[in-house]
Amino acid sequence: MDTLTQYLNDHPHDELHPSEIANILKDLNEKSFREALQAIPRELIADVALELPDRYFEDIVESFTTKEIADSVAELESDDQTDFMQELEEVDSSMAKAVFSQLDEDDQADILKLKQYDDDIAGAYMQVEVYTANLHDTVHDVIRQFAKLRRNDELENVNYLFVTDEKHHLRYGIGLDHLLVFNFDQTLEENINENPEKYKPVMGYDSDDISDIVQKFQEYDLSSMPIIDEKGMLLGRITSDDIYDIINEQATDQMYHLAGVNDDAEEDEDIFKAGKSRAVWLGVNLITAITASLVIGLFEDTLQSIVALAILMPIVASMGGNAGTQSLTVVVRQLALGDIAQHDAFRTIRKEVILSLANGFLFAIIMGIIASIWFDKGMLGIVIALSMVINLLSAGFFGAMVPLLLKKMEVDPAIGSTVVLTTVTDVVGFFSFLGLATLILL
Amino acid sequence: MDTLTQYLNDHPHDELHPSEIANILKDLNEKSFREALQAIPRELIADVALELPDRYFEDIVESFTTKEIADSVAELESDDQTDFMQELEEVDSSMAKAVFSQLDEDDQADILKLKQYDDDIAGAYMQVEVYTANLHDTVHDVIRQFAKLRRNDELENVNYLFVTDEKHHLRYGIGLDHLLVFNFDQTLEENINENPEKYKPVMGYDSDDISDIVQKFQEYDLSSMPIIDEKGMLLGRITSDDIYDIINEQATDQMYHLAGVNDDAEEDEDIFKAGKSRAVWLGVNLITAITASLVIGLFEDTLQSIVALAILMPIVASMGGNAGTQSLTVVVRQLALGDIAQHDAFRTIRKEVILSLANGFLFAIIMGIIASIWFDKGMLGIVIALSMVINLLSAGFFGAMVPLLLKKMEVDPAIGSTVVLTTVTDVVGFFSFLGLATLILL
Numbered sequence: 001m002d003t004l005t006q007y008l009n010d011h012p013h014d015e016l017h018p019s020e021i022a023n024i025l026k027d028l029n030e031k032s033f034r035e036a037l038q039a040i041p042r043e044l045i046a047d048v049a050l051e052l053p054d055r056y057f058e059d060i061v062e063s064f065t066t067k068e069i070a071d072s073v074a075e076l077e078s079d080d081q082t083d084f085m086q087e088l089e090e091v092d093s094s095m096a097k098a099v100f101s102q103l104d105e106d107d108q109a110d111i112l113k114l115k116q117y118d119d120d121i122a123g124a125y126m127q128v129e130v131y132t133a134n135l136h137d138t139v140h141d142v143i144r145q146f147a148k149l150r151r152n153d154e155l156e157n158v159n160y161l162f163v164t165d166e167k168h169h170l171r172y173g174i175g176l177d178h179l180l181v182f183n184f185d186q187t188l189e190e191n192i193n194e195n196p197e198k199y200k201p202v203m204g205y206d207s208d209d210i211s212d213i214v215q216k217f218q219e220y221d222l223s224s225m226p227i228i229d230e231k232g233m234l235l236g237r238i239t240s241d242d243i244y245d246i247i248n249e250q251a252t253d254q255m256y257h258l259a260g261v262n263d264d265a266e267e268d269e270d271i272f273k274a275g276k277s278r279a280v281w282l283g284v285n286l287i288t289a290i291t292a293s294l295v296i297g298l299f300e301d302t303l304q305s306i307v308a309l310a311i312l313m314p315i316v317a318s319m320g321g322n323a324g325t326q327s328l329t330v331v332v333r334q335l336a337l338g339d340i341a342q343h344d345a346f347r348t349i350r351k352e353v354i355l356s357l358a359n360g361f362l363f364a365i366i367m368g369i370i371a372s373i374w375f376d377k378g379m380l381g382i383v384i385a386l387s388m389v390i391n392l393l394s395a396g397f398f399g400a401m402v403p404l405l406l407k408k409m410e411v412d413p414a415i416g417s418t419v420v421l422t423t424v425t426d427v428v429g430f431f432s433f434l435g436l437a438t439l440i441l442l
Numbered sequence: 443m444d445t446l447t448q449y450l451n452d453h454p455h456d457e458l459h460p461s462e463i464a465n466i467l468k469d470l471n472e473k474s475f476r477e478a479l480q481a482i483p484r485e486l487i488a489d490v491a492l493e494l495p496d497r498y499f500e501d502i503v504e505s506f507t508t509k510e511i512a513d514s515v516a517e518l519e520s521d522d523q524t525d526f527m528q529e530l531e532e533v534d535s536s537m538a539k540a541v542f543s544q545l546d547e548d549d550q551a552d553i554l555k556l557k558q559y560d561d562d563i564a565g566a567y568m569q570v571e572v573y574t575a576n577l578h579d580t581v582h583d584v585i586r587q588f589a590k591l592r593r594n595d596e597l598e599n600v601n602y603l604f605v606t607d608e609k610h611h612l613r614y615g616i617g618l619d620h621l622l623v624f625n626f627d628q629t630l631e632e633n634i635n636e637n638p639e640k641y642k643p644v645m646g647y648d649s650d651d652i653s654d655i656v657q658k659f660q661e662y663d664l665s666s667m668p669i670i671d672e673k674g675m676l677l678g679r680i681t682s683d684d685i686y687d688i689i690n691e692q693a694t695d696q697m698y699h700l701a702g703v704n705d706d707a708e709e710d711e712d713i714f715k716a717g718k719s720r721a722v723w724l725g726v727n728l729i730t731a732i733t734a735s736l737v738i739g740l741f742e743d744t745l746q747s748i749v750a751l752a753i754l755m756p757i758v759a760s761m762g763g764n765a766g767t768q769s770l771t772v773v774v775r776q777l778a779l780g781d782i783a784q785h786d787a788f789r790t791i792r793k794e795v796i797l798s799l800a801n802g803f804l805f806a807i808i809m810g811i812i813a814s815i816w817f818d819k820g821m822l823g824i825v826i827a828l829s830m831v832i833n834l835l836s837a838g839f840f841g842a843m844v845p846l847l848l849k850k851m852e853v854d855p856a857i858g859s860t861v862v863l864t865t866v867t868d869v870v871g872f873f874s875f876l877g878l879a880t881l882i883l884l
Contacts, residue, residue, distance in 0.1 A: 012639055014637075014639060014640065015639055015642075017661075017662065019661035019662065020661075023661075026780075026783065027783070027785065029785070051661075053781040053782075131619075143622055143623060146619070146622060146623060147622075147623040150619070150620075150623055155619070157617070157619075157663065157665070158617075158619040159601050159618070159619070159665065175599070175600075176601070176618035176619055176621075176622060177573075177588070177592070177597070177599070177600040177601070177618055178592075179622070180585055180588060180589075180618060180621070180622065181585060181588060181589040181592055195456075197454060197456060197457055198456065200457075214686075217683075217686060218683070218686045218687070219459075219461035219462075219465075219493075220459065220461065221599065221681070221682075221683035222682075222683075223599070223601065223665035223666070223681070223682045223683075224665070239663070239665070240663075240664075240665045240682035240685075240686075241659075241660070241663035241664075241665075243682075243686060244656075244659060244660045244682075244685060244686070244689060245660070247686060247689045247690060247693075248689060248693070248779060251689075251690070251693030251694075251696075251697070252693075252775055252779070254693075254697065255693070255696065255697050255700070255771055255775055256771060256772070256775070258697070258771075259767050259768055259770075259771035259772075260764065260767075260768060261768050261771055261772055266772050271793060271796060271797065274797060275796075275797050275800050275801060278765070278768050278797060278801060279801050279804060279805075281764070281768070282761060282764055282765060282768075282801055282805060283805075283808075285760065285761065285764045286757070286761060286805060286808065286809065288760075289756060289757040289760040289761060290757065290812070292756060292757075292760075293753050293754060293756060293757055296752065296753045296756070297753045300749050300753065303745075303749050303752045303753075304746075304749050307742050307745050307746050309752075310738065310745045310751075310752035310755075311735050311738045311739045311742065311745075312735060313752075313756075314731060314734060314735060314738070314755075314756060314759065314868070314872075315728070315731040315732065315734075315735055317756065318727065318730075318731040318734075318864075318868070319724060319727065319728060319731060322702065322723070322724055322727045323720070323724060325701050325702075326701055326702060326703050326720050326723070326724075328701075329697055329698060329700075329701035329703055330698070330701075330703055330708050333694055333697055333698070337690065337694070338468075339495040340495075341468065341469070343469065343471070351713060354713060354717075355713065355716060355717050355720060358717050359717060359720060359721050359724055362721060363721075363724060363725075363728060366725075366728065367728065370732070422760075426756070426760070430756075
């Protein structure tokens with residue numbers, strides 16, 4: 001708490017930044033944290049709550065009155081207001097109702113509107129605060145209007161002036177760097193007409209998938225994008241800071257899916273949700289493992305005869321699993337980043353097969369020699385070498401094939417591909433190794 | 443190529459966007475691609491080359507003359523110029539020298555300066571083009587100057603005016619939304635002095651780690667950041683589009699490291715590099731697998747007596763590996779996102795241990811029952827149940843411990859943690875299962 005008091009003393013009120021406060025709070029233990037909360041300027045509570053990881057949220061809202069929270073929510077922009085209220089509903093729905101009722105009508109209307117969008121739709125990420133003007137306004141008028149809005153602290157981080165017509169349809173987007181050099185005495189329309197094509201904005205629909213929006217941000221190097229409805233009416237905007245968060249979330253989802261973990265479940269305060277989600281995945285893996293064991297069971301007699309096989313067989317399966325994971329991870333990620341597409345399928349599979357074959361031969365030789373020496377049995381070396389090549393080859397092939405197939409079936413390639421791959425590499429690994437051993441050594 | 447011709451016809455010259463051209467080209471097969479290249483407006487070549495995945499780069503530069511390439515490089519901003527030239531050097535160093543010599547002196551100087559920075563340092567990502575003005579300039583002068591620069595197409599996507607003193611040290615950053623409402627007849631200094639704290643910019647040093655820069659962008663919701671040297675002199679800026687790319691790269695690195703794959707090697711045209719990088723990792727895994735097999739070898743006699751053990755033992759190891767991967771992935775990612783930190787170590791490990799213990803008991807019961815029925819041996823069920831609990835518990839514990847330890851040793855938690863974890867779960871899995879079997883069943 002000393003650090004927080006120090007920080008609050010060092011910075012005049014205007015300069016306090018919620019993320020800096022959040023960083024200081026994150027480092028405190030539970031007791032100091034609760035004490036420190038009371039030192040936060042009340043209007044920053046909601047902002048700080050949003051900056052901290054989810055698990056702090058409940059502690060924060062329990063430490064303040066409904067009015068204090070409502071007042072700080074009023075300070076947020078509409079997208080953050082909606083996020084905060086949605087979080088609050090999950091944590092304490094009666095408090096959420098109480099806070100909501102204390103917000104002013106405009107805020108309430110905005111939140112209700114934004115709440116309607118599903119989590120992966122553009123509308124869920126937009127804020128309604130945009131800087132707009134009419135085609136027939138002069139630049140002078142526009143600036144005077146803007147100065148008034150700024151004095152009331154109603155607009156922040158504005159990069160674009162959006163020009164709408166009488167029906168509030170979005171017509172043009174003028175970067176402030178362009179506006180600055182307009183003829184201030186003329187209307188927007190007169191200025192724009194010198195080169196109207198230049199001011200056609202890159203827009204998104206509120207119903208678009210947020211991934212498409214993110215892609216447009218990256219392709220057009222945007223820092224802000226207007227969002228319209230299907231009639232072309234301007235609804236709000238999405239800004240670069242939203243995009244940073246979404247890119248991170250998308251990457252987290254991919255990593256988690258490959259490992260059989262669910263992002264929402266892991267973030268939940270209730271540890272039972274994470275446990276349940278992981279259990280489902282482990283359950284599927286158990287079925288995979290039992291399947292592989294059934295394959296081993298086919299060769300019970302072989303194993304009885306040559307114990308060395310039981311000692312060596314996990315090596316083949318393990319190498320297959322690792323090589324397959326390498327191929328799988330690369331293909332899943334490149335598909336996600338748009339580096340490869342459907343029509344690259346043949347080239348991708350070919351590359352993975354070549355790589356696996358090459359490494360397959362390399363480790364076949366290495367392991368073949370080791371096995372022969374270890375068990376003083378040359379043919380055992382041959383068996384393990386052959387199955388190593390077979391298993392790594394199929395690992396590479398399926399590691400590339402499975403995500404490409406899933407993508408073609410319009411399923412997220414990261415979901416389920418790992419379990420399909422492990423089934424293949426385990427089954428192929430054990431079957432080829434024990435099968436060849438039965439053929440060659442018995 | 444029809445699609446490209448159509449696109450080029452539909453859009454006036456000013457509106458052609460390199461990323462749209464790149465998207466069209468990506469969908470063509472090799473032959474159509476080479477034909478289509480010739481239809482691209484020459485000044486966009488370099489930009490299009492940067493928008494396409496790395497593997498297209500060589501084809502593109504081989505299809506144009508040195509002069510055509512040099513002219514298109516001149517159209518780029520300094521950070522893109524540097525990226526292009528570095529890529530060109532890797533692909534064809536003599537052509538790179540030739541192109542470089544045809545650039546004008548200023549561009550050459552900028553590129554040489556930016557090239558010096560290592561890949562993960564802020565300076566490597568900055569562009570030198572910034573909109574600056576002096577404290578004593580009037581706002582009118584500043585705007586007139588800006589209009590001139592714009593007419594020469596020298597500045598794009600400007601959100602901030604950076605105010606420097608006589609020694610070119612950065613003093614203030616004025617968002618254009620603030621500049622717009624300044625008193626145009628007064629100087630910048632006079633306008634600023636009404637509330638100087640408001641215009642203190644969030645800056646980065648050219649020597650900063652780029653991850654710190656990215657974190658600042660996310661914490662302060664920036665769309666642009668000025669970069670200064672250790673003396674405070676303004677060198678350039680980093681913009682939000684750079685940050686999108688870097689966030690994606692960082693996530694890719696994490697995913698790849700967990701799978702034992704290297705980003706640069708995979709991107710390389712030379713498939714041998716990817717193969718070699720994967721082989722190193724597979725080699726380490728081979729050592730891990732042999733270690734586990736040595737553990738199995740300790741129980742040769744036990745396996746000889748009870749073949750059922752050979753059939754079931756991969757199940758325990760596999761479940762441990764999967765559960766450990768779940769813990770590992772979550773902890774690595776949360777560390778990277780800053781959701782957990784060093785002092786959260788105890789809480790994190792405790793959570794992972796609880797989750798693993800719970801799932802350990804669940805699957806111990808399930809697998810215990812299955813094993814007893816399968817082999818008609820109740821004690822076998824007990825053995826596998828006990829070792830399942832032990833292995834999942836250690837999987838969860840080490841899955842959390844290893845990345846936290848690596849982080850404390852200031853090593854990237856994603857590198858090497860997978861192989862340590864698999865060693866643990868394999869060794870503990872086989873040892874506990876076969877050991878308990880030896881104790882209880884023999």
